[in-house]
Amino acid sequence: MALMLIKFDMKKRVKLAQTVWFMYWFAVMAGVLVFSMGLFFKIELRKRSELMDNNESHFLPNLLILMGLVACGINAFGGKVCYDSLDPSKFVKWKPMLKCFLMVCVGFNALLLVTALLCFLMRIPLQFTLAEGLKNGMKYYKDTDTPGRCYMKRTLDLMQIEFRCCGNDNFRDWFEIQWVSNRYLDFSAKEVKDRIGSNVDGQYLMDGVPFSCCNPSSPRPCIQLQMTNNSAYYSYDHYTEELNVWKRGCRDSMLSYYGGLMNTIGLLVVLVTMLEVAVTIGLQYIDSSLSTLVNPEDPESESEGWILEKTVKETFTDIMDKMKSMGKGSKVDEGGEAAVATVS
Amino acid sequence: MPFMPVKFNLQKRVKLAQGLWMIYWLSVIVGILLFSLGIFFKIELRKRSEMMDNNESHLVPNLLILVGLLACGVNAFGGKVCHDSLDPIKFAKWKPMLKPFLLLCCGFNALLLLTALLCFLMQFAVYLTLAEGLKNSIKFYKDTDTPGRCFMKRTLDLTQIEFRCCGNNNFRDWFEVQWISNRYLDMSNDLVKDRVLSNVEGKYLMDSVPFSCCNPGSPRPCIQHHLTNNSAHYDYDHRIEELNIWTRGCREALFSYFSSMMTSIGVLIIATIILESVDMAGLKYLTTALETMEDPENPECESDGWLLEKGVKETFGDLLAKLKTLGKTNQVVEGGDSVSIL
Numbered sequence: 001m002a003l004m005l006i007k008f009d010m011k012k013r014v015k016l017a018q019t020v021w022f023m024y025w026f027a028v029m030a031g032v033l034v035f036s037m038g039l040f041f042k043i044e045l046r047k048r049s050e051l052m053d054n055n056e057s058h059f060l061p062n063l064l065i066l067m068g069l070v071a072c073g074i075n076a077f078g079g080k081v082c083y084d085s086l087d088p089s090k091f092v093k094w095k096p097m098l099k100c101f102l103m104v105c106v107g108f109n110a111l112l113l114v115t116a117l118l119c120f121l122m123r124i125p126l127q128f129t130l131a132e133g134l135k136n137g138m139k140y141y142k143d144t145d146t147p148g149r150c151y152m153k154r155t156l157d158l159m160q161i162e163f164r165c166c167g168n169d170n171f172r173d174w175f176e177i178q179w180v181s182n183r184y185l186d187f188s189a190k191e192v193k194d195r196i197g198s199n200v201d202g203q204y205l206m207d208g209v210p211f212s213c214c215n216p217s218s219p220r221p222c223i224q225l226q227m228t229n230n231s232a233y234y235s236y237d238h239y240t241e242e243l244n245v246w247k248r249g250c251r252d253s254m255l256s257y258y259g260g261l262m263n264t265i266g267l268l269v270v271l272v273t274m275l276e277v278a279v280t281i282g283l284q285y286i287d288s289s290l291s292t293l294v295n296p297e298d299p300e301s302e303s304e305g306w307i308l309e310k311t312v313k314e315t316f317t318d319i320m321d322k323m324k325s326m327g328k329g330s331k332v333d334e335g336g337e338a339a340v341a342t343v344s
Numbered sequence: 345m346p347f348m349p350v351k352f353n354l355q356k357r358v359k360l361a362q363g364l365w366m367i368y369w370l371s372v373i374v375g376i377l378l379f380s381l382g383i384f385f386k387i388e389l390r391k392r393s394e395m396m397d398n399n400e401s402h403l404v405p406n407l408l409i410l411v412g413l414l415a416c417g418v419n420a421f422g423g424k425v426c427h428d429s430l431d432p433i434k435f436a437k438w439k440p441m442l443k444p445f446l447l448l449c450c451g452f453n454a455l456l457l458l459t460a461l462l463c464f465l466m467q468f469a470v471y472l473t474l475a476e477g478l479k480n481s482i483k484f485y486k487d488t489d490t491p492g493r494c495f496m497k498r499t500l501d502l503t504q505i506e507f508r509c510c511g512n513n514n515f516r517d518w519f520e521v522q523w524i525s526n527r528y529l530d531m532s533n534d535l536v537k538d539r540v541l542s543n544v545e546g547k548y549l550m551d552s553v554p555f556s557c558c559n560p561g562s563p564r565p566c567i568q569h570h571l572t573n574n575s576a577h578y579d580y581d582h583r584i585e586e587l588n589i590w591t592r593g594c595r596e597a598l599f600s601y602f603s604s605m606m607t608s609i610g611v612l613i614i615a616t617i618i619l620e621s622v623d624m625a626g627l628k629y630l631t632t633a634l635e636t637m638e639d640p641e642n643p644e645c646e647s648d649g650w651l652l653e654k655g656v657k658e659t660f661g662d663l664l665a666k667l668k669t670l671g672k673t674n675q676v677v678e679g680g681d682s683v684s685i686l
Contacts (some may be wrong), residue, residue, distance in 0.1 A: 135464035144563035161505060184564045186578035211555040211566040216501035220528045222555040234530035276679030 001316075002306035008289040010300045010339040016289070017085045020282035024079035028072050030272045035068025037265050044261065048254070050155050052133035060115075060122050064265065066114055071272070074108060077101070078283055085286050098287045105280040112273040119266030122282050123259050130251050130258075134168045141210070142181040157212035163257065165250035166213035171227075173249075179210060209245055218243040281307060346650035347659075354635040354644045363430050364626040372416050373625055374616050379412025381609055390604070394499045395598065396477035403505050405465050408609065415616065418452055421445070422627060429630055442631050449624045456617045461672070463610035467550035467603050474595050474602075478512045485554070486525040501556035507601065509594035510557035515571075517593075522547040523554060553589060562587040625651060 008016070042061035081098070084090035135233055137156050143149045160166055167173035185192050185204055196202050208230045214222035222242050226232040289305035308315050376605050385675045386405035393400055426443070428434035451533070487493045504510055513518035522594050529536050529548055540546050558566035570576035633649035652659050 105568070140666060149561070153563070156559045161560070180565050181414075181563070184578055189578075211558045216498045216505070216553045216556060219497070219525070221524050224555070232530055234533075 002304070003308035005306045005310055006285065008305050011284070013289055013303070014086060016282065017082050017286055019077055020286060021082040023275070023279050024075050026083060026141075027075040027272075027281070028079065030275055031071030031075055032263055034071060034269060034272055035065055037268060038064025038066075038068055041232050041261060041265060044175040044258075048155075048159065050152060051137045051159060052129045052255070053136055055133065055314060056129050057122070057125060060118055060262075063115055063118070064269075067112060067269075068263075071112075071276070074095050075276075075279070076106060078105070078279060080329070081227060082283065082286065085290060091290060095291075098283075102280065102287070103283055105283070108274055109276050109280060111213065112269060112276060113134050116266050116269040116273060117235065118217075119262050119269060122261055123255075124263075126258055127251075127255055130254055131168070134251055134254075136162050138168060138179070139177055141177075141179045144181060145183065153194060157210060159245070159254075160210070160212040160250060163250060163253040164215075164246050165248045165253040166209060166246040167249055168251050169249040171209050171213055174209045174213070175205060175207050178205060180204060180206075182229075215243055215246055220244070346648070346654035347655055349650040350649055351648050352629075352649050353579075357630070357633050357647070358430060360626065361426050362632055364630060365423055365426040367418050367619070367623055368426060371419040371616075371619055373424065374612075374619060375415030375419055376414050377412075377416060378612070378616065379409055382406070382408030384414055384568055386604060386611065388602075392503070392598065394477075395503060395594075396442070396473045397479065397480055400473050401466065401469055402479040403463055404459075404606070409460065411456060411459055411613075413453060414455075415620075418621070419623065422623060425627070426630065429634060436635060439631075442627075446624060446628060449620065449627075453617055453620050453624075456613055456620065460610045463606045463613065467599075467606055470602050470606075471595075471599050472640065474598050475512070475677065478595050480597075482512060482517055482521050482523070485521070485523045488525060489527065501554060501599070503558040504554070504590070504594060506541060507594060507597040508559075508590050509592045509597035510553060510590040511593055512595050513593040514591060515553050515557055515589055518557070519549065519551050520552045522549060524548060524550075557589040559587055559590055562589075564588070581614060616673070 012226055038061045041056060041064065045052075045056050045058060046060065078101070081091075081094050081101075084094060137152055140146075140149045140152045140158055142153070144153050182204075187196075192204065195204050195206070199205060206225065208225035209227065211222070211224055214224060215344065221232055223236065223241075227245075228238050230237055285305040288309075289303045292303045292305075293301050310318070382405045385408065389396075389400050389405065390404060393476060422445075425438050425445075426434075428438060479495055484490075484493045484496045485500055486497070488497050526548075531537065531540075535547065539548050539550070543549060550569070553571065554567040555566070557570055558568060567577055567580065567585075571589075572582050574581055628651055629649040633647045636647045636649070637645050654662070
């Protein structure tokens with residue numbers, strides 16, 4: 001009792017082959033889309049890898065790129081087979097490969113599903129990488145003369161401007177580190193000496209933030225220095241002032257950006273998986289319907305198509321039996337060899 | 345003596361029709377491209393219209409949108425004619441329309457040429473509008489409480505950040521306007537009173553710039569206040585400091601952005617004109633080849649195709665003669681009318 005049996009005549013077979021061919025070309029474009037999304041994600045990670053300590057995992061984008069390429073190849077081959085399926089002479093050369101090809105397709109679909117799952121799960125390691133990387137990024141903000149770190153200031157400034165965020169959790173993170181390079185501090189000035197002497201690490205700490213934290217929507221010119229000192233500015237109360245600097249922390253901003261990107265990619269991969277399953281089923285129908293022609297010489301004869309030759313349970317038990325017999329076959333071989341060894 | 349005659353047999357005609365059909369579809373895609381470029385240009389102008397006093401001319405993008413739509417329509421029609429030209433029955437219904445269609449294509453090409461010229465010439469208008477608009481924008485930077493101008497600060501800040509520029513000509517433009525709102529100035533403070541009284545118009549002028557002028561690539565934290573006072577900052581010389589704030593003026597930055605956009609659009613339009621001319625030539629050859637078949641019943645017979653039936657000079661002379669006869673007919677009719685009145 002085959003699974004989902006359908007009767008086919010010539011017209012239906014032709015229609016099926018044409019539809020599945022069309023769907024295969026759609027699937028090739030979907031493969032190209034997955035490839036380009038992987039590439040885009042990789043580029044986005046690379047752009048900001050300085051802020052993640054160059055420690056970020058490129059596993060997911062690489063997997064996406066690979067899956068996109070494999071999808072293109074498999075679907076192009078499948079489309080070619082469909083195109084040839086209407087011509088019996090051409091189809092004959094593809095027939096022996098079809099069963100293996102369908103197995104490969106099923107495996108590929110499972111792999112696609114795993115990729116989609118990874119897209120949703122890899123958000124968690126990314127969160128930790130971002131937290132660590134941003135903390136170090138802020139620490140190295142002032143090191144514009146240290147080779148290898150001289151662009152950290154620019155990267156961090158541009159990121160705070162673009163993502164509209166300030167600091168790691170919020171703007172007070174800037175109060176806890178020295179973000180002005182020692183080259184621009186006048187160590188003979190009393191004020192500077194006082195500040196450096198006032199803390200254990202000898203750092204020049206201020207209640208100020210870099211200019212990139214400023215919010216352009218604020219109605220007053222940006223207040224970035226002496227932020228907690230209400231008397232330093234006219235009509236200023238730092239407890240109620242909300243529009244002056246960005247309130248959000250950069251870890252939250254970047255995580256929501258990358259999280260959204262990964263969610264979208266994951267959703268896309270799920271849709272591509274569904275398309276791939278559909279074309280695999282279509283190809284299976286084509287294969288089975290062309291194998292069961294009532295009269296092989298007459299192309300207009302009727303035939304049947306199915307997804308599985310027997311029911312799910314029977315197919316499963318068949319596979320288990322095959323695996324057992326393969327295991328027994330190796331045991332018999334070993335036994336035979338041992339007997340031969342003992343005899344001689 | 346026809347102008348550039350070519351002999352055609354059936355195969356050549358079929359090849360010409362097919363090739364021309366493909367070129368027409370390419371032209372439709374180019375038409376869509378022109379339309380979308382027109383929309384993009386319009387959106388960019390709208391985005392920055394606050395910088396231009398809402399005074400900018402939308403002539404070029406509107407013309408581009410119109411031309412793009414016309415191109416799509418004309419080329420789609422041409423493609424349909426080509427597709428039908430191989431079937432004598434279908435072609436018969438298009439035959440009478442072809443001469444006016446070719447004249448329409450000529451007119452369309454002239455319109456394209458005008459648009460390309462405008463793309464290059466309107467850049468001067470954009471420059472002048474930008475200069476005036478930016479000057480006013482800087483003046484209204486502080487008016488964040490005036491309805492209609494409350495977003496000028498934000499727009500100008502975002503523009504300076506995005507285009508990496510400061511002020512109109514350079515950053516010193518900010519020294520000449522008051523860019524802090526009076527709401528945030530303590531008028532009872534002596535320092536503030538001194539500054540306000542020190543100039544004729546009673547403005548609070550400073551040698552400072554807004555934060556959006558800061559260059560993130562500078563190795564030291566941004567110096568935006570007391571820019572001309574070397575002793576206010578450690579190890580600072582304002583004459584040699586180059587990386588602190590953006591040195592380019594926003595008028596130059598914005599103008600180079602719009603000018604490069606308009607130049608590329610102009611170049612694309614010129615390429616479109618060439619493509620359209622090729623289309624017209626091909627269509628003319630196709631129609632003449634189909635008209636001059638020696639034996640209309642036999643599709644495989646030979647035929648001639650040409651661009652102009654007579655030479656260029658003769659065609660031109662004919663046109664002038666036609667125009668003159670049109671003028672003369674009017675005069676005769678008027679004379680006839682006046683006679684009948686009498």
